[in-house]
Amino acid sequence: MRRLVILAVVAGVLVAGMLFPFIGGIGLAAGAVSDSAVGTNADLKAGVLPAATTVQDATGHTLATLYDQYRVPVESDRIAPTMKAAIVAIEDRRFYEHGGFDPIGAARALVNNSNGGATQGASTLTEQYVKNYDLYVAATTDAQRRAAVAPSYARKLKEAELAVSLDHELSKDEILTRYLNLVYFGHGAYGVQAAAQTYFGVDASALTVPQAALLAGMVQSPAEYDPVAHPDAAKGRRNVVIEQLRQQGSIDPQQAAAAAAAPLGSVPDPSTPPEGCIGAGDAGYFCDYVLAYLKQAGFPTDKLTGGGYTIRTTLDPDALGKVKAAVDQQVPPTQPHVANVMAVVAPGADSHKVVAMAANRTFGNKEGESSYGLPYEPENMGAGSVYKIFTAATAMEQHLIGIDTLISVPASGYTSPIYKNGNGKPIPVNNDGHYRAALTLQDALAESPNTAFVKLEESTGVPPVVDMAVRLGLTSLAETPYSGKAGTPSIADVMKSQNQASFTLGVTPTSAMELANVQATLASHGTWCPPTPLASVTDRDGKAVPVTQEACRQALEPGIADTLMTGLSKDDSAGGTSAAAAGSEGWNRPIAAKTGTTQQYKSAAFVGATPQLAGASIVFDDSNAPKPICDGSPPHTCSGGNIYGGKAPARTAYRALSDILGDQPIAPLPPVDPAYLKGTLPDAYIPPPTPPAAPDQPAPGGDENTGADNGGGNPGGGGNG
Secondary structure, three states, rough: HHHHHHHHHHHHHHHHHHHHHEOOOOEOOOOOOOOOOOHHHHHHHHOOOOOEEEOOOOOOOEEEEEEEOEEEOOOHHOOOOOHHHHHHHHHHOOOOOOOOHHHHHHHHHHHHHOOOEEEEEEEEHHHHHHHHHHHHOOOHHHHHHHHHHHOOOHHHHHHHHHHHHHHHHHHHHHHHHHHHOEEEOOOOOHHHHHHHHHHOOOOOHHHHHHHHHHHHHHHHHHOOOOOOOOHHHHHHHHHHHHHHHHHOOOOOOHHHHHHHHHHOOOOOOOOOOOOHHHHHHHHHHHHHHHHHHHHHHOHHHHHHHHHHOEEEEEEEEEEEHHHEEEEEEHOOOOOOOOEEEEEEOOOOOOOEEEEEEEEOEEOOOOOOOOOOOOOOOOOOOOOOOHHHHHHHHHOOOOOOOOOOOOOOOOOOOEEEEEEEEOOOOOOEEOOOOOOOOOHHHHHHHOOHHHHHHHHHHHHOHHHHHHHHHHHHHHHHHHOOOOOOOOOOOEHHHHHHOOOOHHHHHOOOOOHHHHHHHHHHHHHHOEEOEEEEEEEEOOOOOOOEOOOOOOOOOOOOOHHHHHHHHHOOOOOOOOOOOHHHHHHHOOOOOEEEEEEOOOOOOOOEEEEEEEOOEEEEEEEHHHHHHHHEOOOOOOOEOOOOOOOOOOOOHHHHHHHHHHHHHHHOOOOOOOOOOOOHHOOOOOOOOOOOOOOOOOOOEEEOOOOOOOOOOOOOOOOOOOOOO
C-alpha cells in the first residue's frame, strides 16, 4: 500500500514536471526509464560507508592514509549544529516535517525554481542520501554509477520508496548524520569531517556559521562553488545559505550579517592527505612492508582503502630518524647506483618487532626515488661471508666443533675433494690475504677466511647449512623460485640439490630485514619469530581485528644460539673485520657481528646483535647493470671495487645502533654453554705463523671479500669474507 501511495504522489509530481524542462535541476529525458538504484534497503539501513584506513607508528602518529574516497565518518555529536542547520536550510527545509518524501517541497521547488527563485532541490535529504549511497558506495561499475544519477522515473520512484522506508526505521538525526558523512564536497573530500579538515583544518564539530554555510552550499556543485577556483560564486552561494538560516530562525539578523561579511576563510590549497605509502616520507619503506606483511598473512588488503581500519605498527619514529641519518651519512640519497639500506629488529621470546627500516633512496615514484622494498626485499648481489654464520651454527648443532675448536684454514687455491663444478672438476677457493693455518671458530668468524668455511662445509654437508639459514630467518630462500618463475624449485632447493659449496660465501639474494631477523633469532636464545611490523589492527569501531601471523618456534637449541653470540663477539675487536668501523663510530657495547662482501664488490653487508637490538645493513649497486663499488666519501661505482662489509655497511650499523641505544644500560651477551665450546672433531694442527700480508693486501682480520658473486656455483676467486 505504501508503495502505491508513493507511486501515486511521485507520478503526480512528475506529470506536473513534464510541463517544465527540469524538476529540481534534473532533466527527465524521454525513454530514460531504468531501475538504476543498486543499493538495497538492508544496505541503506546498515549505512556502512567507505572510510580511510590509517597506518600509525608505535606512538599513534599517522604515517599514511589508505583510501579510494578520503572519508572519515564521525558520530552525530562530532558534527557542529551549525552544519546540520545549514544543510537542512539549503537542501531540505521541511526535513523534520516530511516522512522521507516531500510532495509539498517538490512542488514548491518546481514552481520556485521555474520562477527564478533561490535554487532548491526537489529531492529530500533522505532521497539524496539514497542516491549518493548508490553513487559512492553501492555502485561498482561505471554503468551503475551513471544509472545512479540518470534522469529516470524509475530511479526517482525507487529513491522515494527507499527514503520513506528509511524514515520509518531511522531517526532524523541518524539520517542527517549519514548524509553529511557521505556526500562529496570537492577537492577529494568525502563527508563533512574530511571537508572540514580539507578546507579549514578543523574538526567538523568546530565549524562556524560561515564555514558550515560554505560547505552546505558546495554540496549542490563542488566545482562551481569551489572557494579557491571560484571565490565570488562560492561567497554568493554561501550567503544564500546564511540568508536561509536567518529566515528559518537558526541565526538572528546580527549573526547573519556578521557571517555574510566574513571572508571565505578556506586554506589556499585545499587537499586531502596523500594516498598510500608515498605520503609516509622516510617511513615509506616501513609502510610498504606493513602492506606486504598483511597480504602475506592473508589479510584482505583490497578492503583496506575503504575499511576504516587503524593499523598501529611497531615503528619507533625516533629510531627511524637515526637509521635514516646513518644510511644517508654513508651514502647520500642522490648517489648514483649505490643503495644503502638497514633494518632493525627487537629480539624477543614471543615476538620480533621491526623497530625501523630505511634506505638512502627516497621512497616514491619520481626520478631518483624508489618504490621497491629496498630494506626488506631481497637484493640480488648477496650478503657475502655473513652466511658463514649458518655453517658455524650447523657444525655446532652437529656437535662437530665448538667456538673454541681449532679449525683448518687451507691456503688460497684450496680445492675441495668433495665439491666439483658442473664438469666434475675441483673448485679452487681463494682467500683475500694470509691467515694462520688454524684458527678457533671464534677467530675464524672474526677474521673470515673463505677456505676454512668451505672446508668446514665438507663435514657438515651443504643441505643442512641451507636449511639452517632458512630456519634462522632467511625464509625467502625457501619461497623464491631459483629461475624467477612460479612453480620452479626454490633457491634453497637448487642450492641443496646442486651441492653448491659457495652457499657459505653468501651468493644468494637476501635482504637486510631477513638478516636482521637472523641476528634477532640468535639474540632470542634461538627462538625464531616472524619480523612483525604490527602492534594491532582495529576496525572502525575500535574492535581488534585478528591477523594470522606465524607462530614463534625454537629454531636453534638455546645453548648453541647463546654460545654462537659469543662466537661472533670478536668482529669489533682488534683483528675483527669491523674493528675499524666500530672504533670510528665510538662503539662500546658487546655485539655479535659478522661482515660480508661479494667477489666482484657489487655488494657488502654487516649484521650485528646486542641483547636489545639486532640490525643489518647492506650497500649494493641498485641499477639494472650492477658494477663494483669503491668505498669512498661517498661510496661510488668504479672499475675495480674495494667495498667491504667492514666499511660503509658496518659504519652505518654501528652509528645507527649506537644512537638508538643511546644511554640504555650496556647489556652483556648471554653466557656460553660449555657443551658447545668443543666438538667431536679434533683440533687442527697449528704450523708456524705465516709471513705478514703484502702491503697491497688487507691484513688478516681486516676487511674481507667472499669468493663468489650472485648465483654462481664457484666459490673461488676472492679472499676472506
